[in-house]
Amino acid sequence: MSYVIGVDGGTESIRAGVYSSDGTLVASSATPYSTQYPKPGWAEQDPEDWWAGLGAAVKAVVAKSGVPVSEIKGFGMDTTCCSVVALDASGNALRPCLLWMDMRPCLLWMDMRSGAECAPAVLATGDAALRVNSAGQGPVSAEWMIPKALWLKRNEPDTYAAAKYVCEYQDFMNLRLTGRMVASINNASIRWHYCSKRGWPTSLLAALDLSDLMEKWPQEMLELGAVIGGLTRDAAAHLGLPEGLPVAQGGADAFVGILGLGVVNPGEMALLTGSSHLHLGLVDREISGGGMWGSYSDAVLHGLYVVEGGQTSTGSVAAWFRKIVGGDSVSYQELDAEAAAVPPGCEGLLCLDHFQGNRTPFTDPHSRGAFSGLSLGHTRGHMFRAVLEGVSMGTELVLEAMRKAGYQPTSIAVAGGAARSPLWLQLHADVCGVPLHITKGGTDACLLGSAMLAAVGAGLYDSIPGAAAAMVKIERTILPDKNAHAAYGPVIAHYRRLYTSLKPLFHSQAGGSAGAAKGGGGGGVTLGDKLGKPLAAVRARGDALRTAADVRGIVDASILAADFADFGGEAERALEAGAQWCHVDIVDGHFAKILTFGPPVVRSLRRRLPQLFIDVHLAVENPGEYIAQLAAAGASQVLFHVEACRSADAGHPSPTYCIDTVAALAREIRAAGMRAGVVLNPETPAAVIAPLLSPGAVQLDCVDCLAVQPGFGGQPFDKSVLQKVAELREMCPTLDIQVDGGVNLKTAAACVQAGANVLTAGTCIFGAEDCAAAVGALRQALAARWTLQ
């Protein structure tokens, strides 16, 4: 039998395990280290403590295991990420492992000092690399590498300038172990905005005046399980292991942990539970979307991508509830038994699990926990079940955001506290409709994952999936109950509305954006928080840098056909049915002979639905007059008519429309933080706007092709629009192209076939007996060509 050593460099201690090559844990040992908190929100560790702790833990575990060191064939290690160190070059060139002296304590991953200034600055660049941060909507957490490095440069310029390397806990340890400075593709992909397909985030760094960070990052990079080198003589003496023992590349603890749970194929997901939930899934292609992080290419396995979601408070809410209803006098088993006697949906009782904010899909540090629907008939069992259901439904919303982006979870391997409750596991399976796996030794998933990388590095297995097949064993599978899953459908709809309904209250209780600057529990500061604007409104710059693969299918519900007495309720109805945008026709009575409504409707919609993408169609004579008002009201996108931009200059090459005015208006809209687009009446040719769509310099985010005369719903569809759509799609593959007016179940497919990816429909949605079926049919038409947003 061969053996390997796996090490888990956690936040509070470093833990080492001796594993046999079949995945059996022979022995483990941990050494705690200390964290300093010099100021509120700061957290530092001494890298020398890591190194000392590693030596102690490895020596202890080898002694405890009784395994002769000669039978230990490999070494693998994970660490916390992104725990950033700055290293200087000095000392004796003959002893490479002592060359690099750590210059300042590490900025631990949880250190939030870069939250107020640096993380929002990163997001504000709108760089394409931000696609991994909720498709450019953010936040970029203070935990990540670039905000931390930016903080260092701005606040400790001497240290930054003198640093030879700015790198990770992982890189520091690998350098000490092998004498080689090499980055892990895992850390770089998940927290440094590196992408194996697109390279380093050079334009992002340049926009932040941080291009010199490129020279301070390790220049080489290795995939997980690749051999970095052998243990140096000094490292071998420090660990009590043979010199030359192969050291395999590792990565972030949770990401190595998913390997320890046997998650190695597309569709598989790991759910790491504790006080919070972390969702990490594998997908076979690049995706991005609102409300999720990633995808990160090659981040754990070559050729696969990782998607990430998280819930900030989960096990901690169950623990809080137990504490307030009895503490040690009541066990989780008793609470589970009471909750199991309650039917799905808790007889009308809902719990919002956002006790410490929401990480994804809403990324809202101000959101809080709530119980809704309490009656005098509800019991302790109802309330505990509501907590468990609330957390499970929170997971479902995380999965929903991922599904919208194109990731379909096929199974979930669960580790941590939630795995100890059969009821909670069943609830996750029933609510999400996905089977769950429990693996042997799943609580030690990070340690086992590191041991697997050690085994691959040692050559005991030829690949990580090969190691997983031999070393990870599924102990049991929990299948979703079809009836329970169906019963949860309406409960989830109410759960979703609980957050959107309470959000304005939570925000006013939090006192505006004051709390956001602290980078609180919801996962950091959003640019929307920083600018005092809705999230959706600041998407423009990230989207402008997109590729054709980023174009998404979108149903845009036009409220011109809605009940004017209840725009908010109507928009919610359309969203719940599956529409992604809401189209608001502002008509001034002059451009078209009807007066509809103005920016106050946008403001009210924004207040009621903070996440809504509000697509404003200005059918007005003077669009420029409305830009500032719409920005203040919270519009996400403003479309104005080319026909409203007439040229006063008779000698102008385009006598009817002044393209310079169109371009200037689009610029003004974008500068106000919104997406900009134009509307073309049915008779206006596509060629009019061709100068704004030149490859590499697209000046518009969207073109709305009207298939009816402006201002009125319910008119017949003008088929001539299809040719125009096809020409525009040919001209500009990255553009959002809308067809608006007369779009219904009969005309939608032709619009999509011609190249439209946004279907704007009013009568078809709000005039339908079954709104959900109408939106479903439009979505289906879009899905024939596009990934849905």
Ligand SMILES: O=C(CO)[C@H](O)[C@H](O)COP(=O)(O)O
């Ligand atoms: O932009 C519009 C009018 O200017 C409306 O969005 C459009 O007319 C909606 O049409 P329908 O009710 O036929 O879907």
